Amino acid sequence: xxxxxxxxxxxxxxxxxxxxxxxxxxxxxxxxxxxxxxxxxxxxxxxxxxxxxxxxxxxxxxxxxxxxxxxxxxxxxxxxxxxxxxxxxxxxxxxxxxxxxxxxxxxxxxxxxxxxxxxxxxxxxxxxxxxxxxxxxxxxxxxxxxxxxxxxxxxxxxxxxxxxxxxxxxxxxxxxxxxxxxxxxxxxxxxxxxxxxxxxxxxxxxxxxxxxxxxxxxx
Amino acid sequence: xxxxxxxxxxxxxxxxxxxxxxxxxxxxxxxxxxxxxxxxxxxxxxxxxxxxxxxxxxxxxxxxxxxxxxxxxxxxxxxxxxxxxxxxxxxxxxxxxxxxxxxxxxxxxxxxxxxxxxxxxxxxxxxxxxxxxxxxxxxxxxxxxxxxxxxxxxxxxxxxxxxxxxxxxxxxxxxxxxxxxxxxxxxxxxxxxxxxxxxxxxxxxxxxxxxxxxxxxxxxxxxxxxxxxxxxxxxxxxxxxxxxxxxxxxxxxxxxxxxxxxxxxxxxxxxxxxxxxxxxxxxxxxxxxxxxxxxxxxxxxxxxxxxxxxxxxxxxxxxxxxxxxxxxxxxxxxxxxxxxxxxxxxxxxxxxxxxxxxxxxxxxxxxxxxxxxxxxxxxxxxxxxxxxxxxxxxxxxxxxxxxxxxxxxxxxxxxxxxxx
Numbered sequence: 001x002x003x004x005x006x007x008x009x010x011x012x013x014x015x016x017x018x019x020x021x022x023x024x025x026x027x028x029x030x031x032x033x034x035x036x037x038x039x040x041x042x043x044x045x046x047x048x049x050x051x052x053x054x055x056x057x058x059x060x061x062x063x064x065x066x067x068x069x070x071x072x073x074x075x076x077x078x079x080x081x082x083x084x085x086x087x088x089x090x091x092x093x094x095x096x097x098x099x100x101x102x103x104x105x106x107x108x109x110x111x112x113x114x115x116x117x118x119x120x121x122x123x124x125x126x127x128x129x130x131x132x133x134x135x136x137x138x139x140x141x142x143x144x145x146x147x148x149x150x151x152x153x154x155x156x157x158x159x160x161x162x163x164x165x166x167x168x169x170x171x172x173x174x175x176x177x178x179x180x181x182x183x184x185x186x187x188x189x190x191x192x193x194x195x196x197x198x199x200x201x202x203x204x205x206x207x208x209x210x211x212x213x214x215x216x217x218x219x
Numbered sequence: 220x221x222x223x224x225x226x227x228x229x230x231x232x233x234x235x236x237x238x239x240x241x242x243x244x245x246x247x248x249x250x251x252x253x254x255x256x257x258x259x260x261x262x263x264x265x266x267x268x269x270x271x272x273x274x275x276x277x278x279x280x281x282x283x284x285x286x287x288x289x290x291x292x293x294x295x296x297x298x299x300x301x302x303x304x305x306x307x308x309x310x311x312x313x314x315x316x317x318x319x320x321x322x323x324x325x326x327x328x329x330x331x332x333x334x335x336x337x338x339x340x341x342x343x344x345x346x347x348x349x350x351x352x353x354x355x356x357x358x359x360x361x362x363x364x365x366x367x368x369x370x371x372x373x374x375x376x377x378x379x380x381x382x383x384x385x386x387x388x389x390x391x392x393x394x395x396x397x398x399x400x401x402x403x404x405x406x407x408x409x410x411x412x413x414x415x416x417x418x419x420x421x422x423x424x425x426x427x428x429x430x431x432x433x434x435x436x437x438x439x440x441x442x443x444x445x446x447x448x449x450x451x452x453x454x455x456x457x458x459x460x461x462x463x464x465x466x467x468x469x470x471x472x473x474x475x476x477x478x479x480x481x482x483x484x485x486x487x488x489x490x491x492x493x494x495x496x497x498x499x500x501x502x503x504x505x506x507x508x509x510x511x512x513x514x515x516x517x518x519x520x521x522x523x524x525x526x527x528x529x530x531x532x533x534x535x536x537x538x539x540x541x542x543x544x545x546x547x548x549x550x551x552x553x554x555x556x557x558x559x560x561x562x563x564x565x566x567x568x569x570x571x572x573x574x575x576x577x578x579x580x581x582x583x584x585x586x587x588x589x590x591x592x593x594x595x596x597x598x599x600x601x602x603x604x605x606x607x608x609x610x611x612x613x614x615x616x617x618x619x620x621x622x623x624x625x626x627x628x629x630x631x632x633x634x635x636x637x638x639x
Contacts, residue, residue, distance in 0.1 A: 211331065
């Protein structure tokens with residue numbers, strides 16, 4: 001297989017397989033988790049939960065008092081790399097074109113220089129968080145193979161995308177093919193690892209927020 | 220798998236619901252829960268990271284409820300939970316978790332970690348991996364009536380004395396009273412002033428109340444140990460008495476876990492909503508304050524800080540009353556940085572104070588350092604709280620560090636300065 005055939009494969013059958021596994025896996029996992037249900041709380045609520053679940057979904061995106069100081073890298077690094085990833089994926093011109101090809105939806109992107117800057121910042125933040133995972137006792141203690149593995153499969157698409165654009169190390173076609181392949185690996189891995197938090201965090205925050213709102217505590 | 224382990228596995232499978240599944244799936248091992256847990260902040264030992272305390276439960280979840288976990292189990296790649304492991308986890312689930320719920324407030328993905336610890340304790344209770352101290356407290360509550368083995372005649376005696384001291388007879392088993400007053404053994408034995416305070420306030424406000432001779436104990440060790448069967452037996456006594464005496468309200472004492480047990484867990488344990496309302500004593504006092512009944516003849520002058528008990532405030536939702544009440548009576552109340560729902564636990568909630576092994580006591584003394592710092596930073600000589608258990612635990616802590624901080628109960632403090 002030469003580099004062109006490789007690129008054709010990752011763009012065609014490779015992408016189909018990855019997206020298929022991602023979609024089926026996500027639906028299956030969501031079904032598996034949320035059909036377990038929960039018991040009705042029979043205690044008389046202090047007040048109706050109302051939109052408290054939703055409120056917690058937003059509130060938990062901000063560091064609680066005192067926590068920023070206790071774990072600055074988690075919060076600052078976390079913001080930079082999550083926002084950075086979103087900017088790259090949804091506002092990078094080649095990505096918008098891909099989405100337009102797949103769905104017909106399109107919107108204006110950001111200049112390549114800005115995306116380049118976001119990419120470098122995202123990688124820097126992810127590296128800082130990796131170092132923090134090694135340095136901070138509680139993080140290191142909790143870490144398993146999955147934590148290092150999911151870090152790598154998230155980092156590789158950013159790195160290869162950046163290298164392709166910068167024409168570093170390998171010919172553009174090969175690097176682009178590697179970039180797409182790394183995204184496909186990420187898609188396949190996502191539903192079955194902690195990366196699935198991209199979906200379940202909304203449910204978790206909601207459950208916590210609504211259960212505690214019945215007691216009258218905004219969490 | 221042994222019969223007992225099989226039972227644990229079944230119990231744990233039974234407690235796993237959609238929230239627990241969602242919480243485990245959301246955890247990214249960021250370790251922020253550790254920063255919210257006094258057992259970690261005061262010892263620096265990462266084994267006290269809250270989410271780690273749930274590792275056996277997580278494995279049961281993975282092996283029984285997830286696609287990959289079930290596949291791994293099928294081909295023999297998963298590690299089942301063992302007795303040794305549960306033995307090891309006993310310390311993490313009981314000695315070093317007070318169910319304070321601070322972790323549940325900071326988790327960035329929104330996990331209610333303490334909700335899971337409570338559920339995990341059910342499996343631990345089934346397999347007998349529970350500390351002797353909590354086990355015997357539960358046994359005494361079921362067999363005798365209270366965790367300290369206190370019997371009615373002794374309680375009646377304390378009530379009679381309180382009646383003599385205040386000039387207010389405390390009614391017993393009186394049908395049709397507005398309030399059924401619950402007590403905690405800790406109060407009856409160590410702080411009978413609470414009962415006197417209550418009698419005086421009720422008398423002044425013209426509210427009818429009664430104590431039930433067969434349901435005076437409010438605490439529920441069954442919940443702390445994690446046995447819903449026993450917890451149900453204990454809570455049913457109160458429900459039966461309240462319904463027999465046809466009261467409108469059941470008054471929870473200051474005690475935090477007692478409030479949690481009767482107010483929030485009670486209806487779920489017996490499987491139906493209550494026909495009466497459960498009110499925490501501070502909620503009632505604050506209502507009286509707003510009505511203008513709770514007038515003070517003078518104020519308490521010494522500078523003081525407030526310790527908010529976790530189960531009443533953070534987990535129980537009595538958020539505004541404590542602050543309003545302390546301002547009513549204290550002239551020099553100093554609000555601290557981590558207050559109200561952000562307060563740090565005394566270190567002995569969730570049954571931990573009933574564990575009297577050398578290690579558990581040393582650990583409690585160690586984590587008390589956070590309270591010590593709060594007191595020292597505020598530079599006060601007095602701390603007020605509203606939970607008899609917090610008070611006992613903190614008195615031990617103050618003794619340990621040879622501090623001469625005065626500890627007061629909020630209800631008593633109010634009663635002492637109540638207008639005659």
